[in-house]
Amino acid sequence: MADFNKILTPGDIENGIINVVIEVPEGSCHKIEWNRGLALMQLDRVEPRIFAKPANYGFIPQTLDEDGDELDVLVITNDPLPTGIFLEAKVIGVMEFEDDGEVDDKIIAVPVDDRDTGNVIKSLSDLPKQKIDQITHHFNHYKDLKKPGSTTVKNWGDEALAKEVIYKSIDRWNKR
Secondary structure (H helix, E strand, C coil), X not given: CCCHHHHCCCEEHHHCEEEEEEEECCCCCEEXXXXXXXXXXXXXXXXXXXXXXXXXXXXXCCCCCCCCCCEEEEECCCCCCCCCCEEEEEEEEEEEEEECCEECCEEEEEECCCCCCCXXXXXXXXXXXXXXXXXXXXXXXXXXCCCCCCEEEEEEECHHHHHHHHHHHHHHHHHC
16 A cells, blocks of 8 residues: 555645545444554454444545644545545535544545536535534544543534645644
8 A cells, every 4th residue: 555645645725625545434333544654554443333434534645633643534425435545525614523632623525526416515505414413423422432522523614614724734744
């Protein structure tokens, strides 16, 4: 497997296009994470089935969030995306999130070319309320069996706020 942080850029942030590497397919309970030191995908743990991912989960290369990991992305598609692929995605918003007191924001995106949906999703307001509610519920509760109350969805922000989060994460990467 290639080192995504060496061969991919974060993308064309100004135009809202990001490169995303998929770690966990939607519907999976396998917590697969990019191991930066080994440049490999690694199974971190198996979550209970009730906490399967409500969206494809990945990261933007050459970024660092405040938690020290690459900036997370939730990619909304009608079908799961496999682990280890990358895609160009359109930023539509951000879920501001805290995990055990640490900022761990999630960029929300859709594929740049989604002919299945006709590219109709352009902002968070284009997502069904039910999808936002499912994602919110998942991230507010996915650690309840181990550490109840340790995760909190703080806010949902638009594309402009998402870009601010991305630029700060790129800056953190460059200063590491």
